[in-house]
Amino acid sequence: MDSVCPEVEQVADAIASMETRGAATIADAAAGALAAQAEWIETEDPEAFRAAMRAAARTLADTRPTAVSLPNALRYVLHGMHGGTVSDLRTSVVTRAEAFRTDLDRAQGRLGRVGAGRLRDGDTVMTHCHSTAAVAVVRAAVEQGKHVEAYVKETRPRNQGHITAKELRELGVPVTLIVDNAAHRFLDECDHVIVGADSIAADGSVINKVGTSGLAVLARERGVPVMVAAGTLKLHPDTLTGQAVEIEQRAEREVIDDESREEIGEITVRNPAFDVTPPRHLDAIVTEKGQFPPESIVSLMRELYGDQVDEPWSE
Ligand code: RI2
Numbered sequence: 001m002d003s004v005c006p007e008v009e010q011v012a013d014a015i016a017s018m019e020t021r022g023a024a025t026i027a028d029a030a031a032g033a034l035a036a037q038a039e040w041i042e043t044e045d046p047e048a049f050r051a052a053m054r055a056a057a058r059t060l061a062d063t064r065p066t067a068v069s070l071p072n073a074l075r076y077v078l079h080g081m082h083g084g085t086v087s088d089l090r091t092s093v094v095t096r097a098e099a100f101r102t103d104l105d106r107a108q109g110r111l112g113r114v115g116a117g118r119l120r121d122g123d124t125v126m127t128h129c130h131s132t133a134a135v136a137v138v139r140a141a142v143e144q145g146k147h148v149e150a151y152v153k154e155t156r157p158r159n160q161g162h163i164t165a166k167e168l169r170e171l172g173v174p175v176t177l178i179v180d181n182a183a184h185r186f187l188d189e190c191d192h193v194i195v196g197a198d199s200i201a202a203d204g205s206v207i208n209k210v211g212t213s214g215l216a217v218l219a220r221e222r223g224v225p226v227m228v229a230a231g232t233l234k235l236h237p238d239t240l241t242g243q244a245v246e247i248e249q250r251a252e253r254e255v256i257d258d259e260s261r262e263e264i265g266e267i268t269v270r271n272p273a274f275d276v277t278p279p280r281h282l283d284a285i286v287t288e289k290g291q292f293p294p295e296s297i298v299s300l301m302r303e304l305y306g307d308q309v310d311e312p313w314s315e
Pocket of ligand 1: 025130195196273
């Protein structure tokens with residue numbers, strides 16, 4: 001028997017290729033895949049069931065290294081796996097995965113409303129990349145009847161700003177799409193920068209799509225507050241013990257196609273997907289549990305995750 005079901009393989013491939021992307025969306029898909037695995041495993045042996053669940057979680061964990069929402073989701077579901085029989089184990093995994101996905105959905109709504117509290121009627125925001133949490137903030141503000149406009153950075157190399165532009169248009173928000181290099185030029189017309197997060201470290205540093213740190217420096221220089229919209233699922237418990245967050249390096253072809261590269265001649269290309277913005281360049285981290293000054297996030301991390309740095313899938 002293969003130990004991993006087709007749905008887990010499909011979800012893992014989609015995450016690795018970024019067809020499924022965005023930290024919260026990745027976590028949601030991973031929890032769903034674990035539930036599918038639990039339904040699929042055919043054994044009466046509880047130990048074999050547990051081993052097959054661990055194999056699925058390993059397959060999912062190995063796809064992308066930076067967004068901690070992925071291991072946090074896997075850990076949450078596997079920690080909820082209880083029972084003496086396969087039937088009990090299966091039910092517990094499916095129930096736990098469902099609870100995870102419902103909580104995630106609620107958290108987005110809550111953090112959106114917390115973030116919207118920072119926006120006034122008539123404000124203009126600047127966004128970077130595409131973050132479901134950042135869009136949730138604008139959505140909540142619009143639902144509160146506030147008029148909000150947006151400058152949307154296209155966000156090379158994969159142009160995820162286009163997704164943001166589309167979603168904000170669907171909310172009726174007037175959108176101006178700009179190239180990344182134009183951010184400084186337009187910041188004077190903005191009241192807030194809103195970005196998401198892939199991981200948040202214990203010192204309040206935020207790891208998000210590459211270009212976030214440069215935008216935060218410019219925003220600080222122009223006096224525009226920077227809001228990070230990120231559920232508590234983005235808190236990286238490993239950083240409590242001093243571990244660094246791994247930054248994913250992606251394919252060189254995302255930056256330059258083969259033909260153009262050939263024409264230029266011998267060059268080195270580097271394509272880190274994320275960068276680290278230090279807490280001093282950020283104003284607030286907005287979560288479903290309220291807003292926090294970045295430096296204070298460590299207390300919330302301790303309260304929610306304690307010493308939970310285990311990897312139950314590698315046991
Ligand atoms: P939400 C994305 O990473 C972006 O960096 C975005 O800000 C972050 O995930 C958080 O997204 P990628 O998957 O969880 O596009 O707010 O590399 O949707």
